[in-house]
Amino acid sequence: MSNAYNPLADMTPATPSVADLRRRASKLEVQIPASVIEKDELIEFVQSAELRLAPTPKLIPPGSVAELKGRLKELCFEIPSTIVEKSELVALVAEAERHAKNEAPRPAIAKSRTVPAVSAIPEPWYKKESRSYPGSFYFVNAETGGTAWDLPNSAHDGEQHNGQEGQPLEPIIDSHKHKLDYRDDVFVESSTVASAVAQERPWSRSGAMSCSRGVDGVTSLTLADCTRQEDESPAILSWSATSAPTNLHGSRISWMKGEMIGHGALGRVFKALDQLSGQFFAVKEVAIDSRDEKDKAFMDALNNEVKIMQDLDHANIVRFLGHDHIESFFYIYMEHMEGGSVTQALQQYGAFDECLIRNYSKQLLSGLEYLHTQTPPVIHRDIKGPNILIGLDSAVKLADFGCSKKSEVSVTHTMRGSIPWMAPEVLVHSRHGRASDIWSFGCVVIEMGTALTPWGHFENQMAAVFRIGLSEDIPPLPGNSSATCRDFILSCLKRDPADRWAAARLLDHSFLQET
Numbered sequence: 001m002s003n004a005y006n007p008l009a010d011m012t013p014a015t016p017s018v019a020d021l022r023r024r025a026s027k028l029e030v031q032i033p034a035s036v037i038e039k040d041e042l043i044e045f046v047q048s049a050e051l052r053l054a055p056t057p058k059l060i061p062p063g064s065v066a067e068l069k070g071r072l073k074e075l076c077f078e079i080p081s082t083i084v085e086k087s088e089l090v091a092l093v094a095e096a097e098r099h100a101k102n103e104a105p106r107p108a109i110a111k112s113r114t115v116p117a118v119s120a121i122p123e124p125w126y127k128k129e130s131r132s133y134p135g136s137f138y139f140v141n142a143e144t145g146g147t148a149w150d151l152p153n154s155a156h157d158g159e160q161h162n163g164q165e166g167q168p169l170e171p172i173i174d175s176h177k178h179k180l181d182y183r184d185d186v187f188v189e190s191s192t193v194a195s196a197v198a199q200e201r202p203w204s205r206s207g208a209m210s211c212s213r214g215v216d217g218v219t220s221l222t223l224a225d226c227t228r229q230e231d232e233s234p235a236i237l238s239w240s241a242t243s244a245p246t247n248l249h250g251s252r253i254s255w256m257k258g259e260m261i262g263h264g265a266l267g268r269v270f271k272a273l274d275q276l277s278g279q280f281f282a283v284k285e286v287a288i289d290s291r292d293e294k295d296k297a298f299m300d301a302l303n304n305e306v307k308i309m310q311d312l313d314h315a316n317i318v319r320f321l322g323h324d325h326i327e328s329f330f331y332i333y334m335e336h337m338e339g340g341s342v343t344q345a346l347q348q349y350g351a352f353d354e355c356l357i358r359n360y361s362k363q364l365l366s367g368l369e370y371l372h373t374q375t376p377p378v379i380h381r382d383i384k385g386p387n388i389l390i391g392l393d394s395a396v397k398l399a400d401f402g403c404s405k406k407s408e409v410s411v412t413h414t415m416r417g418s419i420p421w422m423a424p425e426v427l428v429h430s431r432h433g434r435a436s437d438i439w440s441f442g443c444v445v446i447e448m449g450t451a452l453t454p455w456g457h458f459e460n461q462m463a464a465v466f467r468i469g470l471s472e473d474i475p476p477l478p479g480n481s482s483a484t485c486r487d488f489i490l491s492c493l494k495r496d497p498a499d500r501w502a503a504a505r506l507l508d509h510s511f512l513q514e515t
Helices: 016-026 039-053 065-074 085-098 227-232 294-311 343-351 355-371 425-430 434-450 460-468 481-493 503-507
Strands: 124-131 137-141 178-180 201-204 209-214 216-221 248-250 254-263 268-274 280-289 319-325 327-332 388-390 396-398
Touching: 016 039, 065 085, 085 460, 178 355, 209 343, 216 343, 216 355, 248 319, 254 280, 294 319, 294 327, 343 388, 343 434, 355 434, 355 481, 355 503, 425 434, 425 460, 434 481, 434 503, 481 503
Parallel strands: none
Antiparallel strands: 124 137, 178 201, 209 216, 248 254, 254 268, 268 280, 280 327, 319 327, 388 396
């Protein structure tokens, strides 16, 4: 535990600077609320967070790493090869102890998150309780994803609000770029400061999307063609107000880098314009430090992946358009998908009806079968809603496969965003294969049927590692799913990878044959 960050060590009697307070908040991985403006408020917020998140030695069982591993064996659990820090092993033993005492609840059915329809609130707005301020409510525009504390030209029913009556308040977040995301609810740390603001996610759609609804959810998605409007506009890429477009010259293409439309562990994704053809595309930017030996090895791995990607050609896989190494960045050029991700559609409209789940499942499995039957097979490694993109024709395509940056840091730091979709063998032993892609696909079906992350809430990341990787559980199935849909999902979620159906066999499942 000598290398663990101890927040109490930073609580010095001297008055800290604002920069120091922000550094301490960053170490705790808590976001400073926008309402915290004064320095005194910032000091109070950081100190409160440090007290709540301080290590509690009394909960850490004594003993060496060997003794902790021995305790796991006594409890009949294998030791994940992905656990590299003693603190993670301590947390895993605690989860195993709790599991042995049957203290962990295990819901069998997942409740679907739907966009509520409230007759007193004019469409397309709906009301939602704030996780940052329990008991307070804000409004969400189901069409744009915009959020505001008060409706335009109206007031809350009996609630106090700021500003003059009849005047709308400023949105909580920029509706064109960010949106509250249901993925932020995955890990519910018991020690998290209650006033911490939900993280924001990129809202990368370029075009107006609409949906049709049935009794059990969204039956279809439609995206308006916005290319003509963009072509006629001099500000075709919606450049950020704080920065001008960047002109870059690659080996075969000169292009303009526009606004950021996504980001992840690998790098950032921008919208770009080919200066010669006038065509839009997406570009992934990965920072490469030529002085770092690990980055050099990573660069070799990226080049190997590019060689595989450039030969892929399938209707349900985002097209690879080329790559460049410019200065200290590696750029991967890809087809631009105007509709954003499946996760964004689920966040905006709620759970999908089985007819739309069936449609998208066919398309995704078709792409997976194509990948898995290549020579050698191509393994996606990171199938989840954010990596499934929607095109102008509302068809879906797999993106972001085969480019996982390897590192020696801990499992809970490297895999936080993907843990709920990971197969048990990947989480415990980092064994990627065709069967692990199938498990992740099954989790995506659950995600589409519930508009929630598979597995639901976890108290902490190690609880997720334990339950997904070491228990015999599977994620809760959508509560309103049909018998054939449930069987389809269960065919993907066999704990033993050898028992999971292959993509080709799943395409023949009775669920996908229904009309």
